[in-house]
Amino acid sequence: MKKYIRFVTAVAALVPMVALAAETGETSGDLAAAAAAFDVKDFAVALAIGLGAIGPALAIGIIGAKATEAIGRNPEAASKIQTAMILTAAFAEAVAIYALVVALIIKFV
Numbered sequence: 001m002k003k004y005i006r007f008v009t010a011v012a013a014l015v016p017m018v019a020l021a022a023e024t025g026e027t028s029g030d031l032a033a034a035a036a037a038f039d040v041k042d043f044a045v046a047l048a049i050g051l052g053a054i055g056p057a058l059a060i061g062i063i064g065a066k067a068t069e070a071i072g073r074n075p076e077a078a079s080k081i082q083t084a085m086i087l088t089a090a091f092a093e094a095v096a097i098y099a100l101v102v103a104l105i106i107k108f109v
Helices: 002-023 029-035 040-073 077-109
Strands: none
Touching: 040 077
8 A cells, every 4th residue: 555655646746747848848858857847836736636635535435335324224214314415425525625725726826
């Protein structure tokens, strides 16, 4: 698991540099030129929305799984469980929207 996390972190750090190098017209593949064009603000935006979306995504998955379990155990209470599930998922999704707003503020301010 640790190797996977290190790999994802390395890719997440290098992809913006390569993309910015392509945007600035660097065709030699020189990462030093890409690193010079790299803006920390862009990395902060990516980090804010990336980390801000992971939590709500996991939460909504867990909410759906637990609601399905509960409905399976007690089918008569399906409407009450579904109402609570939708309300809770909406609150979890609001966290992702806040992360998007923060990312946009970082990007444009």
